[in-house]
Amino acid sequence: MLFNSLDFAVFLPLVFILYWFVFKRWLSAQNGLLLVASYVFYAWWDWRFLGLIVFSTLVDYAVARGLVKAEKSQKRKLLLGISLICNLGLLGFFKYYNFFVDSWVDAWGRLGVSLSAQTLSIILPVGISFYTFQTLSYTIDVYRKQLKPTTSMIQFATYVAFFPQLVAGPIERAKQLLPQFATPRVFNSEFAIGGVSLIIWGLFKKMVVADNCAFFVNQLFAGSGGYSSAELFLGAVLFAFQIYGDFSGYSDIAIGVARLFGFRLMTNFAFPYFSRDIAEFWRRWHISLSTWFRDYVYIPLGGSRGSKWLQIRNVLVVFIVSGFWHGANWTFIVWGGLHALLFLPLLLQQKNRQYIQETRIQLYQLPRILYTFVVVCFAWVFFRADSLSLAWAMLEDVLSFQSVTLQVFYHSSKSVLLSAITVFSILVLLFYEYRAVQNNQREVILTPYEAVFIAILLVFMGVYKNPADFIYFQF
Template structure:
């Protein structure tokens, strides 16, 4: 069940009405309803993988209790290791087995050994990377005594499988979401309206911008040998816009949906393409994943407090693991390594925290220096996205080779003017909303009501105009 379908709209309406009317005064009833709705939502993808989700939930629920009740650090660590090992084993089996088997056999063949292997013909369970990380953060927090284990299985299960974030995040923390699950909630009209605005903007980003860009990005990347360098630059540009609008659009819909039920999820994007350097970009892109790796991997490894070698090692580890998390392909690993190379000079020169405030805060236009920073960071990100989108490393290098050839200076073979106009208008709205939680949070608040609601209706009409073939969200494959 996709967010960008009428099926989801009907599902959401039914759950919303049941949640706030017959169950308004029953916290237990509301949580049971949301859990059942979440399991139904997940089973719409493939009901067989619902058993894997329930098993993962039971494993971490039980492990948390055993960690808390065990006497001695060794016993606690035993249950922590059991939980982590089983979780990562399932993730590795479904997501990485074929990749490792293929890479190992290729290595053996390259040095003269004959080898063969059997691949697993299984579908990757949707959302497995996200709900696995939910459970891992919970048992790690229990082990580190940041949170007490929960004995209410319904509440814990809802934390793991809350349907707005189940299949593509944001990656929630037990310390943030569980207290909200356990607390009585009352309907807040202003938060619900803000949630609807955020959902509207998320749908616009997905249906109009992301899916519109996908048409040209796919055409150019899938037939890159047929196009000149300038056209391939446009392909990289369209994918750069596509992946942001696709993923942040999902996050906007997820956060907006959660607000309808009285929950505040972790923010996942903070206008990353207005960043002035790569360090700022990574503080604003996929925030829940970046902060997860920071807290549960980077800091335990020593962070940036050690010597030069430790800083370099930890930076590469965090980016390589982040790349590998995205998929079982060397293109993702290379993408992670490239971002580590981008980031490392800023870290070593202590400039990685230079830009903590929103760019041009309180101003209409950025300075020349800020403009240069935004443009150069965007181009670096766009270059790295080529590896993320390419089918293989050879495809990526061939694609880049064509860009840096004489054909770069020829006229593009694809010039979708309508798409450029839509992207420009989209960026204008994002720019003026960059200091808020989402672009429409304060959109048109100073305008007459007729004008403001007219703008909303225009956005709705654009969504309906582009509403057609259902396009999955990119991050469902991760």
């Protein structure tokens, strides 16, 4: 079920009414309702994959309960291993089976050996990368004795399947979200209104910014060629806003919907395109994933401790694994590797934390922001392209500076209209985010009049289209 669909527009008010008006006095009933609603929400895509969520839930619930009783280190490691194998095994099979088979065949083909291998027609379950990491963090925290496991199966199952953030995050930690299911919720009108504001803002970013950018991005990344250097460069820029509007828009809607039910989710994006270096970018982009890799991969590897070579290794591992998490394609691995190469000079010069506290932007920092944005856009080319060869060809064409024509943006009346809408929506986005950055806010806060203004924009510029999938559903 899509957030930007009519189905969800009916589903959300129905669950809200039952939650606050029918089951208001019974915490267990509220949690049960949320669990049923979450399973219905997920089954709207394909009910068969519900079994995977239930299986992961049962495994990690049982493992965590077993860890409480286990005293010997060997048994605790065995239980953790069961969780890792089950969760990562399912993720690996559904997401990476064909990738490894095809890569194996290609590798032998380069050596002159012809192999024939059958690949399966595997459908990637929506959200599997997100809820897998969420359940793993629970088990690992229990194993580390940083968290006491819950004794309520309903609360844990609802934590795993909580529908606002089930499909594309934020990837919530059990330490932050799970206790909220054990605590009675009281309706707070101000908190709920803030949630509605975030939902409106998230829909604007998705339906107006991202979906209109997609009209041009899909053409320019089709691989047919014939576009000028300027058009291809603007295509990379538009994709930067498309993926940001699409993914952060989903996160805003998820956070806003959760607030309607009295839950507080973590901030997943903090205006990343106002970053002054690549390290700050990763503290602002997909925060729930970057902090997950920091806590469960980077720090266990040694983090920034040890020799420079170990630090370099740890950074490379984290960024390449992060790229691989996004998809079964060498383009994502190269994308992750490029970010590692951009990050390493800051680490080696001990400048990777220079903007950890400072948030307000000064005029003299604009060149740094533009530089960071441009290199991020070039890396996005690999993220968006279907193959490495297409990505290299596009970058070569961009850097050739052979032509600066912009015909794709005005070759028809529809292109002219969408160009104007896209530019206007990006300017609106940047205006509100710049204001939030300068006010040291972690999210865009709309006044009631501004929320009405954005809602009107949605009506006039968004509803004429069929609801489009969110990009991160494929991850």
